[in-house]
Amino acid sequence: MRSQPHRGRARWWPGRAVAGASALALGAATLAVASPAQAAEGCEVEYTVVNEWSTGFTASVSITNLGDALNSWELEWEFSGDQRIGNGWNGSFSQSGRAVTVTNANYNGTLATNGSAQIGFNGTFSGENEVPESFTLNGVVCDGGTNEPDPDPTDPPDPDPTDPPEPGEKVDNPFAGADMYVNPIWSENAAGEPGGDAIADESTAVWMDRRGAIEGNDSPTTGSMGLRDHLEEAVAQADGDPMVIQVVIYNLPGRDCAALASNGELGPDEIDVYKNDYIDPIADIMSDPAFADLRIVTTIEPDSLPNLVTNVGSRPTATENCNEMLANGNYVEGVAYALDQLGAIPNVYNYIDAGHHGWLGWDDNLGPSVELFHDAATTGGASVDDVHGFIVNTANYSALEEPYIDVNGTVNGQQIRQSSWVDWNRYVDELSFAQALRTRAVSAGFNSDIGMLIDTSRNGWGGSERPSGPSSSTNLNTFVDESRVDRRIHVGNWCNQSGAGLGERPQANPEPGIDAYVWVKPPGESDGSSEFIENDEGKGFDRMCDPTYEGNARNNFNMSGALGNAPLSGHWFPAQFQELLANAHPPV
Incomplete structure (x- = not known):
């Protein structure tokens, strides 16, 4: 996911008391x-x-x-x-x-x-x-109760909440009480690396990043398994028990309008191709009765809707491609169609991608983004009932929690928020951002029972560089830089980040409002090549993946922090996998 710096200052939308602060x-x-x-x-x-x-x-x-x-x-x-x-x-x-x-x-x-x-x-x-x-x-x-009318004696009794759900029954949190699908292709790649056996049985998402992935192809990371193959394998792994399989829906027209590393196969105007040749075949497969007992969790279109807020118009971060996608409406129309078609399948749970705190954490980014999410969820045949929740930090590196930084605190009389790293953001980590976004989304009209997912696949930031406590410095920027666990050069850096580590392992119900920590980005798969590589996958070369690049407006003209010798996005990157293992937090 792309990070977008912005210095807007408006009303604060608070999240929670930050761990380690005096809240x-x-x-x-x-x-x-x-x-x-x-x-x-x-x-x-x-x-x-x-x-x-x-x-x-x-x-x-x-x-x-x-x-x-x-x-x-x-x-x-x-x-x-x-x-x-x-x-x-x-x-x-x-x-x-x-x-x-x-x-x-x-x-x-x-x-x-x-x-x-x-x-x-x-x-x-x-x-x-x-x-x-x-x-x-x-x-x-206020007394904590509700003044309810007397129940109708003819109403059937409420179900016993302690009863386990029936197979295929819609549940509040699809991850609760369920096993999580292990992608055998990723598992084999991980197990083939020194030390990789320790995590090879973790669950990772299956990416439908082009039409060919639906039927299967011979790419280095997906092998020949198509969507139906993965669903059949999930049924076999379930062996009659509840099973979650995560599928990333990622093929919008004009995809990834603010970057080049993950450009897609469809041109900006190919919305009909997206609907008829991409979403419809996926929906047909997912609706097969053979898969009705699976809990299919979809991540809807990373790198899409937030770009229409932060990278358009007169902003210095604007791109011509994002302005085009805002004008033609195909991001909104495509997301709405995906929500509508997949949301009609009883055992599918849609989670809309919602960027991360370093992208949308400023008031004048978060508010308009939530409004845009609601617009997409109520366009065409879609409704808020098609949205089970939101996911943040997809394929990114933002820390889950910053235990030694209170975003509302001060250092030597100066606010933490005015430091160069925080740059007036309202949040410094993904947990506080996710919980606040959920509250904001409910207030905007989404259902009150929506849940959040956080991609923790690469945001552990462990190893020898992880601080063990807050800095003792009285210099604001020194204090923040020495206290933060996120060791990136800038929060806008997103490609193959040097020093990153595996984060929290996938788990259900880790915090209030959070349905699960998940590994949507399979650890070890590249974000993009560090130099131009000729390919037939429609993937361009983005300088943010070049370790010598000195940056642009979207990372405030800082060095990219990317690893060298990286392959194309989605391809296996052994050197990064080894770094992620070595810097895992919690340790492997």
């Missing part, structure tokens, strides 16, 4: 709002101090609606001390004495049942900084 979850209350016509009302509030110093603090307030859908809200509370609110975000704040009123912003007033909104503010205080004791919404005191 403190201080308590929770509930709130409710409803018009008299609504049948149920109730909600939940979590008030968290994410940073505190001698005279001030930063607080995050998460609102979850437990009742009927709301069109607007007004939250009220009283401080017990002399706290005063300064600047706030994601709502309109007012304060009279100790009483605080917050009304929704124009983009987050709608809250579906179990939908959430996140607000935050900076404040000052002296003495004790106590958490408010209660919250109300439109005058309704």
Whole structure:
């Protein structure tokens, strides 16, 4: 995935208390709002101090609606001390004495049942900084419950949640309670490397990166196995138990408009070919009753929709190709068609690719991107019901967590956010970004039960270069550079990064809101060649894969940080595989 620097500054959309920081979850209350016509009302509030110093603090307030859908809200509370609110975000704040009123912003007033909104503010205080004791919404005191109408005695009883799902039954989290498919082609490549046996049985995704991959071809990494072959192998591996197989849908017209290493086979205007000769055959195979008991998880079109926000118009990161794809609408139309056709298959779970924190972590990137995701999910025959969630960090290197950096903290009176590395981003790692994006997506109209996936295949950053604690430096940039576990030269670097390591192994339900850590990018497969290589796969040469390249606007003109002697994207790269093993965190 491509990283996009941007220096936009607007409202902060907070994620969670960063691990290792002085954040403190201080308590929770509930709130409710409803018009008299609504049948149920109730909600939940979590008030968290994410940073505190001698005279001030930063607080995050998460609102979850437990009742009927709301069109607007007004939250009220009283401080017990002399706290005063300064600047706030994601709502309109007012304060009279100790009483605080917050009304929704124009983009987050709608809250579906179990939908959430996140607000935050900076404040000052002296003495004790106590958490408010209660919250109300439109005058309704929050008590943690919902006022539900009496159930219809003729309604069937709810299913026992402890009962295991039937084979093929749609589940909330497809990874929970399921085995994960091991791609035998990747497994054989991994096992053939020194030390590779230790991870050769991990699950990796199957990439449908061209029409030929559907039926199978003799490429170095996919061998002759096509989609049907992989699904049949997954059935055999399942042996009657729940099984997840991950398939990457990656062949949009004009694919990868901001880079060249993974250019696709279809021209910018070949949307009908994409639909008829790519998506339709994939849907036909996936809908075969022989595969109905599998849980097929799709990653929908990496390197697509975020490019239409960050690499278009008058931005210095804009490209002619991305402007063309914005104008012709074929990224949106193609993603919508894939969601619609694949989402109609009962055992398929669609996750839209949503970049990563170093691409969309700025307010004026994240907000428009979520709006664009919603547009794509409601175009043509697609609906939000076709979206099971989002995936971040696909094929990228952004750290899962930065344990020694508090993005809202300060060093010697300077904000961490103004450091060269953070560059005013709201996030420094993928976990906080993924959780915040999920909240933002629900507020934008996606279903409240969506989940997130994080690609942890190459973001471990272990080995001897990994810091063991925060820096002691009082120089802001030195502190951040010595404290961060992500050792890239710049967060915009994406190709075959030197020093990277395997990340967390694939696992279900690792954190709230996260369906799974997954290995979508098979470790050891190249991101792109380090010099031009003639090929018949439609893949170009991108200088970001050249270790001598001094950069462009998308990595703020830094060195690329790429390994040398790399093959074409998707081809096996033994030297990188060995680095990933050596720098794995957790260690192999």
